[in-house]
Amino acid sequence: MRYIGLDLGSKTLGVSLSDPSGLIASSYTIIRHNEEYERLIEDVKKIVEEKEVKKIVLGLPKNMNGTIGPKGELSYKFKEKLEEKLKIEVILEDERLSTKEATNLLIKNDTSRKKRKNVIDSVAATIILQSYLDKRKKEN
Numbered sequence: 001m002r003y004i005g006l007d008l009g010s011k012t013l014g015v016s017l018s019d020p021s022g023l024i025a026s027s028y029t030i031i032r033h034n035e036e037y038e039r040l041i042e043d044v045k046k047i048v049e050e051k052e053v054k055k056i057v058l059g060l061p062k063n064m065n066g067t068i069g070p071k072g073e074l075s076y077k078f079k080e081k082l083e084e085k086l087k088i089e090v091i092l093e094d095e096r097l098s099t100k101e102a103t104n105l106l107i108k109n110d111t112s113r114k115k116r117k118n119v120i121d122s123v124a125a126t127i128i129l130q131s132y133l134d135k136r137k138k139e140n
Helices: 037-051 070-086 098-108 113-139
Strands: 003-008 012-018 025-032 055-060 089-094
Touching (some): 003 025, 025 113, 055 070, 055 113, 089 113
16 A cells, blocks of 8 residues: 655645555655645645555644644644545654654765755655554554
8 A cells, every 4th residue: 555645844745655565655756835735735636646645644743742733733724625635544643853853864864955955845754654654564
């Protein structure tokens, strides 16, 4: 089963995809949206259909104390719209520190600051998706 991972930022959406067996997540793309969520959902729909995705894993930004702030509320609303328009299950995955982890990974791999800015959201989406896939594997 193929999954798509999403990291919703204020200007971009990081996208990752799993392999067809649903074990390994990889960066896929970044979609710039400028808060045009209806168009963004259509862009996600195209990927879901083209790649035959069965489930979406959407990052849920929580505060460090576990509470939900404005960005988390936005993720809940985006989840509802995705499920309504795409008729596909959307799973929320805690994304605390995923961007920090992605940044550290890119720095460790000697990625330039300019390049990091362009790929950080898709790497964060990959971390979110891989975290979900790893938990799923442990449960089975």
